[in-house]
Amino acid sequence: MNWELDWLENRARLSPNKDAIIDEKTNNAWTFTELNKRANSTASWLHTRGVKKGDRVALLSPNHISYFDLLFACGKIGAIFVPLNRRLSLHEINEILADCTPVLIGVHQEFESISPHLTNTATFFIGDPSYEELVTFPIGDLPQEEIAETDPLAMIYTGGTTGKPKGVVLSHQSILWNAINTIVSWSLTEDDVTVNYMPMFHTGGLNALTIPVLMIGGTVVIGELFSGKKAVESLNRYRCTTILLVPTMYHMLIQTDEFQNSDFPFMKIFLSGAAPCPMHIYEAFQKKRLAFKEGYGLTEAGPNNFYISPEDAQMKRGSVGKPMLFNSIKLVKTDGCETDTNEVGELLIKGKHAFSFYWNREQATEETWKDGWIHTGDLAKRDEQGFYYIVGRKKEMIITGGENVYPLEVEQWLASHPAIDEVAVLGLPDERWGEMVAAFITLKQSCTIPDEELKMYCESKLGRYKIPKQFIRLAELPKTHVGKIDKNKLKEMSIHS
Structure with a gap:
C-alpha cells in the first residue's frame, strides 16, 4: 500500500481514541483505532478470498458501518468498492452487477430474501454475527503491489435519470482531493460532528461531508431513515456542528415543532445540496x-465545488458561492465561448477531484470529458461579484415559442405562494409552441386555489411566456432515491394521463 494514500492508518495514529463513527440507531461507537483495525481485518479477509487489485467488491445495505469497513479495506488492497442503490428493483440491481462484475457482494440481512437471485456473485452477509467475525479476522500480510493515486478506489452509479445508470469511477486521488479541498475551503476541524442521513451508496452520503469530516479527525454519526423530529434530536444529542440535507428533507425539518423549539446550540452551519433550495427554507x-x-x-x-460564507448566503440567496481553493470553473455558451456576467452557460469543472471515466462507457466518457474539463450538463450564471448561481439542467431548459425558460426561476416564485407546498416545472409537448410550461404542484393542507389566481400570481413577477399554461395538482410529487423531485416520472405521468 502507498502509505500516503492510507490516510485512515495515519489518522488512527494521530487521533487513536477519538470517536470516528457513531451509529444513531444502536449508539455504538468506534474510535479511529478501532475503525482502522476493522478495515485491516476486512482487507485481510478479502485477500484470503482471492480479491486482487482492480477487482470489484459490491455492497447492498442501508447506511451501516460496513460502508467504511469495505471502502477502506478496498483502498488498502487496491480493490474497487461499489455501493449499490438499495432502492432499485432486483432487475435494476442485477443490470448493475452484470456491468461491474464484482467478485464479492456484501448483502445486509435486510435484503437476505433477494440474495439468491443476485447475478452470479458470491455473497457474504452484513449485520449478523458472522459479519463481526469478518471484521475481526486475523490481520495478515497484505499484497505488496503498488497502489497509485490514479488507481480506482470506488465506483458509484449515477441515478439513471437520463438513461441507464453509469458507473462513475473515482480514483484515490479524486476522493482524497475532494476531501482536502472541502476541509481547507470550508474550514473543517477535528471538533466537527455531523449526522449523515444521505444514502451512502450516493456520493452525497459518502463524499460530501462524511470522508472530509473523518479525514480531519471529526466524528460522523450514521443516520438511517430520516424524519425531521429525529434529526433535530440527533443534532442536539451528538452536539453536531454541521449537516448536509437535500431540500425535501429541509422542507420536512422546518415544519416540525422540534425545529421551532430548538436553538441548535452546537450547529455552525446547515448545508443544502443535490437540488436548488426553495427560498422559504432560507427564510425559516x-x-x-x-x-x-x-x-x-x-x-x-x-x-463539492463551491464555497460561500453564511453571511454571503443570506445576501446572495440561491448562490452556491465561488469556486473552492483547488478547482476551476468556467461557463460556456453553445458556441464554446465563455459567458459574460449574468449570462447563462453550461458549467464546466476541472480539478484533481474529478472522476476518471465511466465504467464500460467510452463514448459517454468522451462526451463528458472534453479538453480537460468535465461538461456537467448544468446551466449557471455568475454575477458581478463572482458568485455563481445554478439555473437548472441543460436538458430541462424549456423552449416555448423560441423563448428559453429556466424551470428553476418559475419554481422558486411558485414555491413562495402560501398555498403551495411543493412544485416542479417542466416542458410538455405543444403543437403550437413546441413546448409549453407546465407546473406540477402539491398544496398545503386544507388549501385550494384556482388556476386563474396562480396565473395572476405569476404575472406579478414573470414574463408571460414563462407562466405555466397548465397547473397539475398531485397529492405528492415523486422523488428519486436521494429525495430530489423526479421530473422523469412526472413527464411519464403526463404522457400516460
Whole structure:
C-alpha cells in the first residue's frame, strides 16, 4: 500500500481514541483505532478470498458501518468498492452487477430474501454475527503491489435519470482531493460532528461531508431513515456542528415543532445540496438566526465545488458561492465561448477531484470529458461579484415559442405562494409552441386555489411566456432515491394521463 494514500492508518495514529463513527440507531461507537483495525481485518479477509487489485467488491445495505469497513479495506488492497442503490428493483440491481462484475457482494440481512437471485456473485452477509467475525479476522500480510493515486478506489452509479445508470469511477486521488479541498475551503476541524442521513451508496452520503469530516479527525454519526423530529434530536444529542440535507428533507425539518423549539446550540452551519433550495427554507433559517447555505456537486466532480460564507448566503440567496481553493470553473455558451456576467452557460469543472471515466462507457466518457474539463450538463450564471448561481439542467431548459425558460426561476416564485407546498416545472409537448410550461404542484393542507389566481400570481413577477399554461395538482410529487423531485416520472405521468 502507498502509505500516503492510507490516510485512515495515519489518522488512527494521530487521533487513536477519538470517536470516528457513531451509529444513531444502536449508539455504538468506534474510535479511529478501532475503525482502522476493522478495515485491516476486512482487507485481510478479502485477500484470503482471492480479491486482487482492480477487482470489484459490491455492497447492498442501508447506511451501516460496513460502508467504511469495505471502502477502506478496498483502498488498502487496491480493490474497487461499489455501493449499490438499495432502492432499485432486483432487475435494476442485477443490470448493475452484470456491468461491474464484482467478485464479492456484501448483502445486509435486510435484503437476505433477494440474495439468491443476485447475478452470479458470491455473497457474504452484513449485520449478523458472522459479519463481526469478518471484521475481526486475523490481520495478515497484505499484497505488496503498488497502489497509485490514479488507481480506482470506488465506483458509484449515477441515478439513471437520463438513461441507464453509469458507473462513475473515482480514483484515490479524486476522493482524497475532494476531501482536502472541502476541509481547507470550508474550514473543517477535528471538533466537527455531523449526522449523515444521505444514502451512502450516493456520493452525497459518502463524499460530501462524511470522508472530509473523518479525514480531519471529526466524528460522523450514521443516520438511517430520516424524519425531521429525529434529526433535530440527533443534532442536539451528538452536539453536531454541521449537516448536509437535500431540500425535501429541509422542507420536512422546518415544519416540525422540534425545529421551532430548538436553538441548535452546537450547529455552525446547515448545508443544502443535490437540488436548488426553495427560498422559504432560507427564510425559516433566517427567522431563527441559524446559518444556512447551499452547495453544488455531482458524482463526477467532488461532490463539492463551491464555497460561500453564511453571511454571503443570506445576501446572495440561491448562490452556491465561488469556486473552492483547488478547482476551476468556467461557463460556456453553445458556441464554446465563455459567458459574460449574468449570462447563462453550461458549467464546466476541472480539478484533481474529478472522476476518471465511466465504467464500460467510452463514448459517454468522451462526451463528458472534453479538453480537460468535465461538461456537467448544468446551466449557471455568475454575477458581478463572482458568485455563481445554478439555473437548472441543460436538458430541462424549456423552449416555448423560441423563448428559453429556466424551470428553476418559475419554481422558486411558485414555491413562495402560501398555498403551495411543493412544485416542479417542466416542458410538455405543444403543437403550437413546441413546448409549453407546465407546473406540477402539491398544496398545503386544507388549501385550494384556482388556476386563474396562480396565473395572476405569476404575472406579478414573470414574463408571460414563462407562466405555466397548465397547473397539475398531485397529492405528492415523486422523488428519486436521494429525495430530489423526479421530473422523469412526472413527464411519464403526463404522457400516460
